[in-house]
Amino acid sequence: MAETKKDQSHTALALRVAALEKAVELGADRLEPELLHRATDVLARTGARRELSAEHTVIGFFGATGSGKSTLFNAVVGKEIAKSAARRPTTSVAQAAVWGKAGVEPLLDWLGVENRTYMDEDATEATEALNRADVPVTVGMWNKIRKSVGHAKTEEATGGLVLLDLPDFDSVEASNRVIVEKMAQCVDVLVWVMDPQKYADAVIHQDFIAPLASHGAVTLAVLNQVDLLDPAEVPAVLDSLKLLLAQDGLSSTLVAAPLAVSARTGEGVPRLREVLGQVAVAKNAALERIDADLRTVGADLGRQDGGGHPRGITLENTEQLEAGLYAASGADGIVKAAANSYKLHAAEKTGWIATRWLLKARKDPLKRLGLHKEHDGAPISKSSLPPLGASQKAAMSTSLRTFAGDVSEGVNEPWSHSIRDSARTYEDQLPSEIERAIATVHYDAGKKRWWWQVLNVFQWLGIVAALVGLLWLTGLALATYFQIVLPEPPTVEGFPLPVPTLLVITGLLLGIVIAMLGRLVAAAGHRMYARGITRQLKSNVADVAQRAVVAPVEDELNRLADYRAALEQAR
Numbered sequence: 076m077a078e079t080k081k082d083q084s085h086t087a088l089a090l091r092v093a094a095l096e097k098a099v100e101l102g103a104d105r106l107e108p109e110l111l112h113r114a115t116d117v118l119a120r121t122g123a124r125r126e127l128s129a130e131h132t133v134i135g136f137f138g139a140t141g142s143g144k145s146t147l148f149n150a151v152v153g154k155e156i157a158k159s160a161a162r163r164p165t166t167s168v169a170q171a172a173v174w175g176k177a178g179v180e181p182l183l184d185w186l187g188v189e190n191r192t193y194m195d196e197d198a199t200e201a202t203e204a205l206n207r208a209d210v211p212v213t214v215g216m217w218n219k220i221r222k223s224v225g226h227a228k229t230e231e232a233t234g235g236l237v238l239l240d241l242p243d244f245d246s247v248e249a250s251n252r253v254i255v256e257k258m259a260q261c262v263d264v265l266v267w268v269m270d271p272q273k274y275a276d277a278v279i280h281q282d283f284i285a286p287l288a289s290h291g292a293v294t295l296a297v298l299n300q301v302d303l304l305d306p307a308e309v310p311a312v313l314d315s316l317k318l319l320l321a322q323d324g325l326s327s328t329l330v331a332a333p334l335a336v337s338a339r340t341g342e343g344v345p346r347l348r349e350v351l352g353q354v355a356v357a358k359n360a361a362l363e364r365i366d367a368d369l370r371t372v373g374a375d376l377g378r379q380d381g382g383g384h385p386r387g388i389t390l391e392n393t394e395q396l397e398a399g400l401y402a403a404s405g406a407d408g409i410v411k412a413a414a415n416s417y418k419l420h421a422a423e424k425t426g427w428i429a430t431r432w433l434l435k436a437r438k439d440p441l442k443r444l445g446l447h448k449e450h451d452g453a454p455i456s457k458s459s460l461p462p463l464g465a466s467q468k469a470a471m472s473t474s475l476r477t478f479a480g481d482v483s484e485g486v487n488e489p490w491s492h493s494i495r496d497s498a499r500t501y502e503d504q505l506p507s508e509i510e511r512a513i514a515t516v517h518y519d520a521g522k523k524r525w526w527w528q529v530l531n532v533f534q535w536l537g538i539v540a541a542l543v544g545l546l547w548l549t550g551l552a553l554a555t556y557f558q559i560v561l562p563e564p565p566t567v568e569g570f571p572l573p574v575p576t577l578l579v580i581t582g583l584l585l586g587i588v589i590a591m592l593g594r595l596v597a598a599a600g601h602r603m604y605a606r607g608i609t610r611q612l613k614s615n616v617a618d619v620a621q622r623a624v625v626a627p628v629e630d631e632l633n634r635l636a637d638y639r640a641a642l643e644q645a646r
Contacts, residue, residue, distance in 0.1 A: 097641040120261060130235050131236065266297060330350060392481040414602075493634075501623040515615060
């Protein structure tokens with residue numbers, strides 16, 4: 076059952092790590108760079124620590140100059156390993172005391188600890204260390220020592236231990252502080268060694284303890300050098316230290332209540348050994364440290380989730396966007412030109428044949444814009460559309476900002492900014508995209524309509540009739556001039572005029588009437604044509620809006636939703 080719970084813990088941890096990694100990936104280029112860097116570092120350290128020995132608990136001794144940290148370290152270990160002297164700083168590198176050599180080397184390599192003392196390599200030293208430790212049998216702090224010695228009082232337990240004596244965090248040596256800062260991020264358990272004179276120093280509380288306030292479960296505070304205090308003063312100083320820790324944000328879930336010890340006299344040292352032994356045997360400090368790190372990262376990322384819910388993409392703001400882009404595109408001018416082109420072609424096909432030649436002097440408005448050619452739906456390779464002016468580009472930009480502002484309403488930074496930016500992803504390409512949208516419309520202003528052909532037939536019938544009559548009358552006039560006797564031209568009953576004259580008059584009147592009818596029909600047709608072109612243009616501009624504006628914004632909204640889902644999964 077214990078093993079099952081352990082496996083479950085590791086599975087849950089793996090899922091949390093994966094979720095946070097996804098959140099970091101989704102937050103790239105959106106969140107604060109410092110936050111992303113910090114989260115990435117934590118996840119990298121977490122991944123590395125999970126690959127290393129889970130049997131060993133790494134406990135680091137941290138302290139300021141003069142706190143007696145190294146002396147206390149030696150007292151706990153039972154051997155003079157760490158250097159301690161009046162000269163400050165004394166410790167310039169990490170010193171390690173190791174119980175349980177198997178599998179620990181890669182862990183120490185990752186920590187960058189070169190100075191290593193293996194406490195269980197020599198049986199005699201191990202026995203002496205165990206006797207000095209005076210740890211209750213049930214605790215099993217140094218199980219490997221017990222196992223190697225085979226003492227009658229010992230019982231087998233699992234779990235190795237690495238104690239680290241670290242440089243002073245307030246050292247004048249900058250390299251020492253670098254080591255301390257690294258180790259504060261890497262060790263499984265943090266032991267803060269303080270002395271009665273400096274336990275309230277701002278450096279340790281503001282720079283180290285407070286930033287790790289969520290790590291109470293793997294934190295222990297030790298008040299060293301209590302022999303310098305009057306015994307009656309010790310409880311008050313401990314209470315003051317507890318208050319400071321509470322102000323730092325440390326919860327009541329510390330490894331243990333702050334301990335009062337004296338490395339010089341040995342007071343409280345057995346209790347400290349006992350606490351550390353219990354931590355080593357439990358073998359959950361590494362997981363708790365990782366859990367605390369992940370919770371901290373999750374909380375930091377959670378503060379960057381934008382807060383409320385964005386209004387999102389709606390039919391209303393989408394239609395406003397499309398209308399704004401359409402107006403800014405100058406499409407109404409294109410519709411007018413297309414309608415005029417339609418009327419020109421209609422007049423050329425249905426107007427009075429005698430005057431149609433005059434229309435040749437009028438330039439086709441669509442031809443002037445390079446939009447007169449028929450195509451198969453692909454963009455016309457080259458058009459002569461005028462480039463968008465500054466006012467049009469400004470109006471287009473305003474439409475984008477208005478849309479983005481409406482969509483992002485309700486969500487805070489940094490996601491409101493990223494949503495607004497996503498709306499302007501292709502802003503520079505929008506003018507050319509709009510031109511393509513205009514150029515892909517099927518204008519077909521010159522395409523023959525059936526009613527054009529019908530009216531054109533009547534026009535030709537009229538002109539032919541008029542020409543036949545005119546030629547007939549001309550022939551009669553020439554015959555008379557040359558005194559050639561021809562029969563009188565026939566007449567239509569009811570009409571006093573001869574047939575040739577009727578043909579001329581009828582043909583001319585038919586042409587004029589058909590031309591007038593053509594104008595009336597063309598007026599109605601061009602309005603229908605203009606509405607059709609408007610629908611096509613609006614549809615094409617809407618496609619551009621969807622592709623170049625709405626889609627990127629939708630992707631960003633989905634990214635935000637996925638980011639929040641990842642954080643929720645990581646909780």
